[in-house]
Amino acid sequence: MAETSTPETRVWRDELRRRWALASPAMIVITLFSILPLMVMVVYSFLAPGLYGNVIWEFSLRGWAGVFTERDLFDDTLGIAWAHVTILGRSVALALATTALTLVFGLPTAWFIATRHPSTRAFWLFLITIPFWTNLLVRTIAIQEVIRADGTINRILLSMGVIDAPFAMMFTNGAVLLGMSYVFLPLMVLPVYAAIEKFDFRLAEAAYDLHASRLYCLRRVILPLMKPGIVAGSILVFIPALGAYVTPRLMGGGRAMMWGNLIDLQFGQGRNWPLGAALSVVLTLVVAGALVWYVRATAAKGGRDG
Amino acid sequence: MTRTAILAALSACLALPAHAEGRLNIFNFGLYTPPELLEQFSAETGVEVTLTEFAANEEAIARIQAGGHGLDVVVVSAYYIPVYLEQGLLLESRPDQMANFANVAPGFRSVTGDPDRHYTAPWVWGTTGVMVNTARYSGDINTAAIFLDPPDELRGQVNLVPQMNDTIDMTLRYLGAETCTSDREALREARDLLLVAKPHWASVDYPSFEKFVNEDLNASIFWSGAAGRIREANPGFAYGWPATGYMQWTDNAAILADATNVENARLFLDYIMAPENAALISNYTRYGNAITGSEAFMDPGLLDSPELTIPAELVGAAIDQRLCPPEVQELYSRIWTEVMR
């Protein structure tokens, strides 16, 4: 920036000062109550655990070492913390499966909404928005009602004579997957819909008129145009699914534990705050990595979504 | 609309001072505090009571240690009192000098960890054993095998209540070892057995009673009183005392060292030692209490309910809940962490 103080630069400098001032309340609130706590978390991950929770203020790498390794209780050999690997693996697998499942159902749904007549489209869109804004806990309670041992599905199957004992669905990985897909589905539908809505159907018509097969048209014209929506939807589902806490806690019954529950455990009964802090930092980094990948993937297309 | 809304919201906010006169914040195990008790206490003293619940002693102390909790009264298992004292978390409130202390039965005037009742007033006492839906499994239920080696009928429907010391103590005794043993071989066996049994558990949780009543879960390590409340809703459930050893415990109310409403907290400790109030707690929780004269106010049939009637041949199998020596307690913690995750 030029140092000469022509009237024009002075006006611009005032303008800049005004704009920074306008942005500052939001910046201060977020810095103090979202960024600072994360910094504290990073610090805590390098401290020693207290005997009954909290931390002892001395430098220690035990928290970080505990993320993937553990010392055997009895013969003191250092090994891989398979329990953690299992939970982290399950979290990633379940989050990916949730993304896939929501994609399978969300894509046709978004397509369906976008291809309605404009007069009814708003209604369908409204129908998909309602669950999106409905309390996640309430929706988890609702899906739990359907699949529990004494729940709707079992009652129907029992009364129809298909099964003679309740089919146990609660407290399994499947229950967590079902619950998360149910809860996060609208997050997939909305961005995909937004992408399709922008789509000019005449392009497809043109391809079709040029005797492109339906499959070819779908693969070469429609899918590429939907891709930004699919990528955005996948990220929007994957991130909360990876860090999910409420749904796995209710549907998993403390056994089909996910990453978020493992973190919670360390700050509660596990009484290992530094390990919990280190696990939190790792989770945050994975999420940040997924986002960077997303930004790269969309930026590569040269599109700016504004 | 907005201006009045802002004003209304702000004034509502300001009308909630941080430490109003006449407040009391109680920290207790879940499903352990009769709402009527708090309502009556409020009505009689004018103190506004809030209740926060926790699941285990370990969780409670972690929350208190974190600081800034704003709590006044905490309920602590007798064996865990030394941990609180060692950390300097309890106020020496001298319940032994309170007016209603005369009601405390002689056997409860001294508990592990607080021999002279300088810190705690008794809440209730009970046992931890197993609970089984006998409609699903009709075999012997006086055994820890219910959760350590579940019969086929119960596999996948067992819940483990995550109480560290109780679970490991009962496991050690099931294996023929002593509780709090320093024999590493025995501790290793206990860990291995728990890890082998884990796949048969449906959940490791403090489930809502309805999960049992509705038969989503059909067996669990459980507390005598809670088992009684479930049996009343679903008569198929029965409570068993493992012949190799079951837990016997006392829980107690104490005032925290950094409590802000100390006088109200003292009032409350004295209040729960009055017979009619202790009876209220027993009626709700279905546990026995330590207050003589409370029997007159108890629900008929409570004292001879199946869960409170320990078969004569099993009386000797009771294990007093206790804290192990630090190095063994540390091993307990690490075993527990391995089992829990």
Added chain:
Amino acid sequence: MADRRFSVRHLPGVSGIALITFVVLYTPVLILVIYAFNAGPVIGRWEGFSLRWFTAALENAAFRNAARNSLIVASVAGLVATLCATLAALATTRGRRFRGEGGIYLVLNQPLLVPEIVLAVALMILLAQIKQATGYHGLGWLIIAHSTFCIPFAYMPIRARLEGMDLTLETAAMDLYASRFYTFRRVTLPLMAPGVLAGFMLAFVISLDNVVVSTFVKSPGQETLPTYLMGELRRNLSSEIYAISALLLFASVAVVAASWLITRRKP
């Protein structure tokens, strides 16, 4: 546009899957709402229509306290977040881009990038220290925590509205020697109002729905509706829980419907 011959829009199977999706999405919620009106106490055993569980909930002091806390926190946090977001949107949308704008944008969206459980635990650690040092245990901590993660949600519709806005009207007003403040009050503000309102409603609903951060930040006696519900779930699964869930559901739907109508109205 209604070209019936054309088949690309009507891919085979799509409507079927979409309708299944809607059915799957709504059936559990409908079952929950229906059972909220059940006369009997046992979930799943229909004993006739009744409002008794709604009455029971409304007479329940713990529920009323939680509802009051939720409304206070959601409205104040919604207002704080909307105010911060509006100012920030004014700073980042109109006029020339400037150095640091990208940074501001990143900070504003930072709360969205952090997994909720991590933010919750981190706030618990930090606020425990601050609560201890200040001795203040009021609702203020919940409000400021909620305001923080509501800012990005409030920011989105306000920013969108401002970006779609024509600058010429403001320029014209300034050219007519209207003061900057007068222009803002008489021209800019009315034009951006629908976006601000939509932002507030978004923030309000997001705050109203939050479970995880509230669970870790609340002080004794500060149950919000979702944390109260979570606690009750552990205690017992009763028809009353379904009634409370239904009430929360109606509240969210009402807010969404209102904001839907407002944003659909053309300026």
